[in-house]
Amino acid sequence: MRFVSTKGNAKPVLFKQAALNGLAPDGGLYIPGEWPTLSNDFWSNIQGKNLQEIGYSMCRPFIEELNEEVVHTIIKDGINFDAPLVALNENSYVLELFHGPTLAFKDFGARFMARTFSAFREDKGQDLIILAATSGDTGSAVAQGFLGVEGIKVCLLYPSGKVSHIQELQLTTAGQNVTALEVDGTFDDCQRMVKQAFSDDSLNEQLLLSSANSINIARLIPQMFYYTYALSQLAADKEPIFCVPSGNFGNLTAGLMAERLGMPAAGFVAATNANDVIPEYLQTGSFNPRESKQTISNAMDVGRPSNFERMHYLFDGDYKKMRSSIWGADFSDRKTKEAIKKVYEDYGYLMDPHTAIAFLAVEQYKKQAQGYFEEAPSAPFVILSTAHPAKFGDVIEPVINEEVEIPERLSRCLEKKKKSIGLENDYTVLKEWLLQNY
Template sequence: MKFVSTKGEAEPVSFAQAALRGLAPDGGLYIPGAWPSFPGSFWDSIKTKSLQEISYAMARPFIDELSDNALHNIINDAINFEAPLVQLDEKRYVLELFHGPTLAFKDFGARFMARAFAALREQSEQDLVIIAATSGDTGSAVAQGFLGVEGIKVCLLYPAGKVSHIQEQQLTTAGQNVTALEVDGTFDDCQRMVKQAFSDSSLNEQLLLSSANSINIARLVPQMFYYGYALAQLRGNSAPILCVPSGNFGNLTAGLMAAKLGMPAAGFIAATNANDIVPEYLETGSFNPRDSKQTISNAMDVGRPSNFERMHYLFNGNHHKMEKTIWGTSFSDDETRAALKKVYEKTDYVMDPHTAVAHLAVEEYRETANGYFGEQKDTPFVMLSTAHPAKFGDVIEPVIGEEVEIPERLAVCLEKNKKSVALENDYSVLKKWLLDNYKGAL
């Protein structure tokens, strides 16, 4: 399997090269150059398969460098937790993706990447410097996924004052080979500086850099796994409508990739907060990235979603084709709070703000766009729940009037002292810091 750049000006590369580089030399994002089609018999039999079995089957065609045994070991070690599908009512389900070590869906990608990188690094015998931007959960998942991995240094950029307290504690208290850089700016600023680092030839001559953001294809491959597992847990045989709360759009892109493999899906709903760049594109055909707005669903506070470039590529730049597959909408903080309260009062189910946005999107679709995807009466809606509600207790508790229980593995980080490095919103400052601290990492 070869991976190509979305910009089309770089040579095709292997999975290992794409993963370890992160960004293509022409500034594009790597995407599979071909799409193996899984037979209908695979999807028909998926209900008999475990999450790990589904994960291996979906990963195998994309990764040539690892033996069957090595890939099995990576998956079994990385994805050693469940992703249960919880039924809310006759047609609505919540796919809980927050049962990993850091209680966020990013654990799937980060843990898989860490183990894959360690295996690939053994072959190259070169150390890596991982740099990643985070709007919340990516940082903690990457920190824990790569914590203590020999020969790998991790540098996390996050926007000061724009992540929840628990998220900040998670990503700033890891220690060991993980450093948190607290940037005076937004997530988009952090992401811009990370991309500048990969495009800086002089820096790359001195450091071996890779990324753990969803710009890295190694993050998206494992995010396909739970889409298949959702199908395995669904009752009936109708292809679902999948609703994805979205910021940088890596999660939704992974779903589109799974669909390219033949995964049955009636359609996708792109649910966003006030940062509605992609829903706006779906409606108008005009892509207008802009400065992000701060909201209570902070992981979606992205004004320049990187993975739109992959989405655009997958649909050959055809707006009409994309809008036939993806329906988008956005909601305010007040609407999100109201949804949190309504769902809790009606079902006793506690959602985090991102899942509440997905719930609102499903409600709006059913009220205003029912039949858009040509679905049947029994078509189920699956909402992806990306983070444990305990991470957003300061938002949720005043709304539902109840205390959100904090799992022990999350409570532990609250007792630790925050350690971060304050950084100006300036790439030259980041470059100097990287060279001062990591130049000897090769």
């Protein structure tokens, strides 16, 4: 199995090189060069399979360099938590992806990557530097996933004042081999500087860099697992519509990748906040990236979604093909708060702002776009819930007029002191810092 660049000007590589490089030499993103279809037997007998079984079967075709035992261990140790499917209302379900250590779906990718990188690491004399931009949950997941891993150091860039209080404490209090850089800018600025670092030949000659953002294909492969796991929890004859709260669009791209392996899906709904670049593209065929807007669903505050490049590649650059598989909608902070309140009052279920936006998209789809995918009327909706509501208590509590209970593993970080290093929004300053400290 070889991975190719979305830009098409780099030679195909095995998974190890694609994962450790992060970006392809031509600046493109790695994507599988072929799509092995899992057997009909696998899909027809998916009901009741556990998350680890599914994960191994889905990732094995992509990882040639590690033996069966090592891959099994990576899955068993890395994905050691559940992702239950909870019935919300008639024909709508919530796939809870926040049962990992940092209470966010990013735990799937970060823990898988940490164990994979550790297995791949051969040069014991040089540290591997994980350089990642975060709009919130990526930072804490990467920090915890790689915490204490020998020979690997983590450098997180996050936008000052644009992540929630708890998210900031999670990513700035890890310590050990994890450093947080607080950038005077937006997530898009952080992401731009990370990409510049990977494209800087002089920097890469001196440091061994890799990424844990969704620009890295190793993040997306484990995110395929839970889409299929949702199927295993549904009735056998149900082909769902997946509704995905989306910012950088790695999560939705992972669903498209799972579909390429044969996963049945009636379609995908891309749910965004005011940063509506992709819904706009789906409506007009024009891709217009721009500066991100700050919202209460901050993990989705992305104005230049990197994974559009992969999506564009998967659909052969054909707007009509993409539009036939994905429907998009965007919602304001006001609507988001209204949805949090409505779902809590009507169903007794508490959603974080990102999940609430996905719920809104499902409701709007039912009213305005039913039949868009030519699905059967009984097609269930699976809403991907990407974070525990306790991570956004400052937003949610005034909406429901109640305190949000904080899980113990989250409350522990509230007792710690934030440790971050301020950084100008300037790549040359970042480069200088990296060379001085690593």
